Amino acid sequence: MTTTEKFRIIGTRPIRPDGIDKVTGRADYGADVHLPRMLHARLVRSPHAHAIIKSIDVSKALALPGVEAVVTAADFPDVNDERTGAGPGATTRRFLISNFIATDKALYYGHPVAAVAATDPHIAEDAIALIEVEYEVLDPVMTVERAMQPDSPILHPTMRTAEPMGAPKDAAEDKPTNIASHLQLAMGDVAAAWADCDIIVEDEFHTGTAHQGYIEPHTATALWNPDGSLVIYSSSQGIFQIVRDPLATILKIPSSRIRAIPMEIGGGFGGKNRLYCEPLAAILAQKTGRPVKLTMTREEVIQATGPTSGTYIRGKMGAKNDGTIVAAQFWMAYEAGAWPGSGVGGGANHAFGNYNIPNTLVDGYDVVVNRPRNAAYRAPGVPAPTFACESLIDELAERLDREPMDLRIQNASKQGDRRANGMVLPLSGNQEVMESLKNSAHYRSELTGSNTGRGVAMGFWHAGSGSHSINAVVNNDGTVSVNTGAVDIGGLRATEAMTVAEVLGIPYESIKVRVMDTDAIGYSTLTAGSGTASGTSASIYKVAKQIKERLIERAAKIWETDVANVTWEPDASLTGPASEDGKPKTMTFRQLASQLQGTGGPVSGHIDTGGATGGPTYAGHIVDVQVDTDTGKVTILRYTCVTDVGKAMHPSYVEGQLQGGAAQGIGMALTEEYFYDDKGVLRNASLLDYRMPTALDLPMIDTIVLEIPNPGHPMGVRGVGEIPIVPPMGAISNAIADAIGVRPRSLPATPRVLLDQILDRDGEKGVDAAS
Amino acid sequence: MSQRIIVNSNINGENIEFMADERDSLLEALRDRIGLTGVKEGCNNGNCGACAVIMDGRLVNSCCVMAAECQDASITTVEGLEKDGQLTTLQQTFLEDAALQCGICTPGFLVAATALLEFNPHPTEHEIRFWLAGNLCRCTGYDKIIRAVQHAAERA
Ligand code: FES
Numbered sequence A: 001m002t003t004t005e006k007f008r009i010i011g012t013r014p015i016r017p018d019g020i021d022k023v024t025g026r027a028d029y030g031a032d033v034h035l036p037r038m039l040h041a042r043l044v045r046s047p048h049a050h051a052i053i054k055s056i057d058v059s060k061a062l063a064l065p066g067v068e069a070v071v072t073a074a075d076f077p078d079v080n081d082e083r084t085g086a087g088p089g090a091t092t093r094r095f096l097i098s099n100f101i102a103t104d105k106a107l108y109y110g111h112p113v114a115a116v117a118a119t120d121p122h123i124a125e126d127a128i129a130l131i132e133v134e135y136e137v138l139d140p141v142m143t144v145e146r147a148m149q150p151d152s153p154i155l156h157p158t159m160r161t162a163e164p165m166g167a168p169k170d171a172a173e174d175k176p177t178n179i180a181s182h183l184q185l186a187m188g189d190v191a192a193a194w195a196d197c198d199i200i201v202e203d204e205f206h207t208g209t210a211h212q213g214y215i216e217p218h219t220a221t222a223l224w225n226p227d228g229s230l231v232i233y234s235s236s237q238g239i240f241q242i243v244r245d246p247l248a249t250i251l252k253i254p255s256s257r258i259r260a261i262p263m264e265i266g267g268g269f270g271g272k273n274r275l276y277c278e279p280l281a282a283i284l285a286q287k288t289g290r291p292v293k294l295t296m297t298r299e300e301v302i303q304a305t306g307p308t309s310g311t312y313i314r315g316k317m318g319a320k321n322d323g324t325i326v327a328a329q330f331w332m333a334y335e336a337g338a339w340p341g342s343g344v345g346g347g348a349n350h351a352f353g354n355y356n357i358p359n360t361l362v363d364g365y366d367v368v369v370n371r372p373r374n375a376a377y378r379a380p381g382v383p384a385p386t387f388a389c390e391s392l393i394d395e396l397a398e399r400l401d402r403e404p405m406d407l408r409i410q411n412a413s414k415q416g417d418r419r420a421n422g423m424v425l426p427l428s429g430n431q432e433v434m435e436s437l438k439n440s441a442h443y444r445s446e447l448t449g450s451n452t453g454r455g456v457a458m459g460f461w462h463a464g465s466g467s468h469s470i471n472a473v474v475n476n477d478g479t480v481s482v483n484t485g486a487v488d489i490g491g492l493r494a495t496e497a498m499t500v501a502e503v504l505g506i507p508y509e510s511i512k513v514r515v516m517d518t519d520a521i522g523y524s525t526l527t528a529g530s531g532t533a534s535g536t537s538a539s540i541y542k543v544a545k546q547i548k549e550r551l552i553e554r555a556a557k558i559w560e561t562d563v564a565n566v567t568w569e570p571d572a573s574l575t576g577p578a579s580e581d582g583k584p585k586t587m588t589f590r591q592l593a594s595q596l597q598g599t600g601g602p603v604s605g606h607i608d609t610g611g612a613t614g615g616p617t618y619a620g621h622i623v624d625v626q627v628d629t630d631t632g633k634v635t636i637l638r639y640t641c642v643t644d645v646g647k648a649m650h651p652s653y654v655e656g657q658l659q660g661g662a663a664q665g666i667g668m669a670l671t672e673e674y675f676y677d678d679k680g681v682l683r684n685a686s687l688l689d690y691r692m693p694t695a696l697d698l699p700m701i702d703t704i705v706l707e708i709p710n711p712g713h714p715m716g717v718r719g720v721g722e723i724p725i726v727p728p729m730g731a732i733s734n735a736i737a738d739a740i741g742v743r744p745r746s747l748p749a750t751p752r753v754l755l756d757q758i759l760d761r762d763g764e765k766g767v768d769a770a771s
Numbered sequence B: 001m002s003q004r005i006i007v008n009s010n011i012n013g014e015n016i017e018f019m020a021d022e023r024d025s026l027l028e029a030l031r032d033r034i035g036l037t038g039v040k041e042g043c044n045n046g047n048c049g050a051c052a053v054i055m056d057g058r059l060v061n062s063c064c065v066m067a068a069e070c071q072d073a074s075i076t077t078v079e080g081l082e083k084d085g086q087l088t089t090l091q092q093t094f095l096e097d098a099a100l101q102c103g104i105c106t107p108g109f110l111v112a113a114t115a116l117l118e119f120n121p122h123p124t125e126h127e128i129r130f131w132l133a134g135n136l137c138r139c140t141g142y143d144k145i146i147r148a149v150q151h152a153a154e155r156a
């Protein structure tokens, strides 16, 4: 274990390698691709949330000069119920394809129905208005509560609930449902444990559908080569896992016939883990024989991509009078959108994650509704049950007359505790985070002003890890080029270059990092799940060590001595045996690099790994709010994130992840949600009406960074991308309760929702009743 | 069918004559006709600031200006901020302070902050936040962007 190692570069704050390109406008993002003879695509989208598509007439559009092709689902091969893949992620071709173009039914407002390619974007826009679609409108199902009722309209007539462990079903119950699956995680005996509790709190919670809100809309450009191979320029979090392989399945061509080129990516947060534009651009390009670019508008991004699941959670928690939490239970229903695959699994796996509770039971339901298919969003599925858990703990603390942080510390999980999913917790900083939060200047400060309140909440995320294929080459001018397959979404290249500089001792500035296309590097997992900076740095650490060993061997060969006589100095120079004058022979890194040709050829390092570097991360957030009781508006006065990051490789980017994630969580807690009318029409598909925090809505976000090394990583690093979005909803809700004595049980706590609760508290009529 | 138009503007200090569709916004003309793709599109309706440019001394969202309005206009985009090949103080502090993660919002923030410091060289934190409220960043939580602007103002 090298975690006590003193670092020279790791922990400093150099300028990112791709920085200059990004402050001068030179960096090429997906939508910046421009190819000769390129066509522009636009989509026809369903104006109905739930409808059978009876006919599509494209003749008028095709007659418009400049229109080169129109496609529908019928242009894709084999839209049928054939299974794709095996295991829990398996789906059918129909499900896979109908997410980006409707097959027989439109399943949400904004569902693509047809795609046009034209010589100019304005002509494509004109053309979509000429496509005539005949619909038979059906009743939409917009909420999980409605979708789970026995008389609810059904989205997919073939759907049956997948039960835990494939439990057999009664043949009489074999009827269509909107409940795609039910999962259960149990530990101990909850039913019996309630009897041991002195105090039990119970509540219901709702969270809204929220979008990841990346500023760059989805885009893809496709080009077919004369040999029948396909080139895709894409803004995606994973060029292999998200673009190349699923596209090969959809188009029924071998994956090696697709070259996916990663462009700079303007934010993803999990939302760029799905295919939308790529298959449509590909099929249009195939039909026209020309390159086709498809870029979504912002309205389309909100209508038809992203969102994280809205949820409905019923929670129950019980404790003894001494504060020991004995049992906890969740019943959780998650909106999956129009196809299965909500974050309910993540939510269940992380539920009660900061606490050691001997008896827990979580029932989770993945429920389809007429909304866009949910996509991953930063710690997918976890903020909602954390909001519920942290609210219940505050309620328990109040009933027990305990200080909320003390009750949390008393029940904190620690190394060796077992979780309901079977995981035994390794070394990590849950208790340290709680203690640090309690001792922080923010927590100890006095809170003044009217209708102000303070809240805390904890968070837990189990970071992922994946496959990486990485090459690094020593250039003859003494620089090193690193080639990776994991896209850089927010400073990754800096941590990769720093790792090489750390191990070799050469200047950070002499390292170039490039993200390669799928023809140029081995399979690499998508950039997601807080697994990438830790996974690539652990891999590059080994690659740099290989280079070091090989260069020592080469120096030994040049000096005609044994490797044992060659020493690698901290400044990357090499010292060998004594020369004639009695002084040891020396060579700089650069001198050695310039001699590689002629002494045995190039030196490089390489790794292919599926190595596990993930592990738990913990955080605790404190927030001070002020509530305007006349309007229901909440202002964030002060915000602090305490996080165990293992080792902050580049502290500025670590802080940036924590601050950005907290800001997104603040949006989910206060202002962001999808607003559908009773026909299932989305009424706020713009960045004015879907209200993300602006610079004016937020204070500075303070970060307290703890470094308790990750035992699974050579430099102790933990992933930090997800964890900061986990606590904010709980912390803000607890702060609002502290401020005005009214606990929001439905988030976002928009002025409208909160004002109703305040008026209710004061015995007055709410906004709805009064109007 | 729409018409083609010819527009003469001074863009980043260079007199440029370009052809556009009469329906093109300035954003489309800059990106698709002139090739200045540093100007970004986040929303195309004035709500994100990714497309910000300085037009005749005023900060505007180029998605809300028609190309046809730009005859004889003087326009500065992110590509035109550097002076004699040197990064401006703001570009430098954005790099040093890690005021970008994905970087898609950065061109708009740099242009808007440049306009702010010209108009008000020593803004308070609140003034910076107020001025930049028209620019959305989803990655950073704004903290490091605000500090980069403060640091640039201190160095001026
Ligand atoms: S693209 Fe112009 S303001 Fe968003």
Ligand code: FES
Binding pocket: A215, A266, A267, B099, B100, B101, B102, B103, B104, B105, B106, B136, B137, B138, B139, B140
């Ligand atoms: S850095 Fe990604 S939106 Fe600002």
